Amino acid sequence: MYSTERAGIAAKTKRGKKQQQPLAWREQLEAGQIKHWKKVREIGDEIRFHLSDRTTYIHDDAVHFLAELPPNSIHAIVTDPPYGLIEYEEKHLQKRKAGSGGVWRVPPSFDGSTRAPLPRFTVLSGDEINQLHTFFSAVAYGALRALVPGGHVFIASNPLLSSMCFHAFQEAGFEKRGEIIRQVQTLRGGYKPKGAEAEFPDVSVMPRSCWEPWGMFRKPLIGTVSENLKTWGTGGLRRATPDEPLRDLIPCYPTRGTERKIAPHPSLKPQRFMRQIVRAALPLGVGIVYDPFAGSGSTLAAAAAVGYHAIGTDRSLEYVEMARHAFAPLSALKV
Numbered sequence: 001m002y003s004t005e006r007a008g009i010a011a012k013t014k015r016g017k018k019q020q021q022p023l024a025w026r027e028q029l030e031a032g033q034i035k036h037w038k039k040v041r042e043i044g045d046e047i048r049f050h051l052s053d054r055t056t057y058i059h060d061d062a063v064h065f066l067a068e069l070p071p072n073s074i075h076a077i078v079t080d081p082p083y084g085l086i087e088y089e090e091k092h093l094q095k096r097k098a099g100s101g102g103v104w105r106v107p108p109s110f111d112g113s114t115r116a117p118l119p120r121f122t123v124l125s126g127d128e129i130n131q132l133h134t135f136f137s138a139v140a141y142g143a144l145r146a147l148v149p150g151g152h153v154f155i156a157s158n159p160l161l162s163s164m165c166f167h168a169f170q171e172a173g174f175e176k177r178g179e180i181i182r183q184v185q186t187l188r189g190g191y192k193p194k195g196a197e198a199e200f201p202d203v204s205v206m207p208r209s210c211w212e213p214w215g216m217f218r219k220p221l222i223g224t225v226s227e228n229l230k231t232w233g234t235g236g237l238r239r240a241t242p243d244e245p246l247r248d249l250i251p252c253y254p255t256r257g258t259e260r261k262i263a264p265h266p267s268l269k270p271q272r273f274m275r276q277i278v279r280a281a282l283p284l285g286v287g288i289v290y291d292p293f294a295g296s297g298s299t300l301a302a303a304a305a306v307g308y309h310a311i312g313t314d315r316s317l318e319y320v321e322m323a324r325h326a327f328a329p330l331s332a333l334k335v
């Protein structure tokens with residue numbers, strides 16, 4: 001178990017004997033963090049890549065790695081999980097590459113340019129949604145154990161499946177602290193009835209989606225926010241400036257072409273957005289951010305850009321390799 005309270009400094013007394021002097025709480029936190037980081041980045045036997053002295057990417061299953069982490073060892077989780085469970089299976093990725101069938105759907109073209117496929121969550125059956133709930137429960141229980149008290153989770157979702165995912169986090173024991181709305185023009189929804197577009201020109205089957213919900217959860221605090229901040233470095237959110245709190249509506253363009261070229265992952269999130277939420281996730285800028293479903297490493301790159309320690313896992317070696325190449329250029333991008 002990690003407690004920053006254990007961090008101290010050996011100072012010499014007048015008689016030359018070493019004695020533990022209490023440090024100011026901030027120095028204790030920072031001293032504890034350095035030792036702690038060295039241990040946590042080496043946990044487990046899986047293949048890992050130290051992408052920088054503050055960033056490690058491990059080829060592992062998220063639920064497995066969460067179980068390997070010691071209790072109270074991570075300070076924030078920022079992640080964009082799979083929502084079909086099946087969409088990142090090899091069979092469905094092959095169908096995506098072939099351009100037809102499966103859970104990936106190519107949005108209709110309206111300006112002559114080809115669109116990237118999006119996962120089609122409306123094809124999930126009741127059983128698949130139940131399986132998803134079980135999966136998110138396993139992630140949520142693992143996260144609750146691995147996070148320090150007051151640690152935040154920011155988890156990307158979509159309007160069709162967010163209630164199921166968010167409920168799993170609340171059931172596990174997290175407090176819901178709100179939602180960040182990433183305001184973004186997507187190509188989801190807004191379609192006319194399939195095969196009867198001409199017959200029903202004024203009908204769409206669901207709204208065109210213009211936002212992406214990110215659930216925000218917090219592991220219960222120990223004591224007050226101030227006490228929790230001093231002991232664990234967590235419990236609140238970092239402000240953009242002393243006068244400017246994190247806002248829960250963040251207007252954001254879709255991921256830019258330059259970023260997609262660097263990291264051609266089907267679900268790449270934009271640096272401009274990721275850096276804002278990753279930065280906010282550590283209120284004092286001290287601690288470790290973990291992304292269990294790190295994909296091409298956009299969370300890790302964002303953490304590097306704001307100067308944080310971060311660990312990622314992904315069960316696909318292809319995406320781990322993609323992140324190894326994308327990490328430096330993504331984190332160096334101006335946003």
Ligand SMILES: C[S@@+](CC[C@H](N)C(=O)[O-])C[C@H]1O[C@@H](n2cnc3c(N)ncnc32)[C@H](O)[C@@H]1O
Pocket residue numbers: 060061062063080081082088265267268269292293294295296297298299313314315316319
């Ligand atoms: C939505 S994508 C995340 C993409 C990421 N936001 C980015 O910008 O590159 C979800 C990722 O989770 C990975 N994944 C799916 N199931 C997993 C599991 N059980 N453990 C770890 N990774 C998993 C997939 O390989 C995929 O890369």
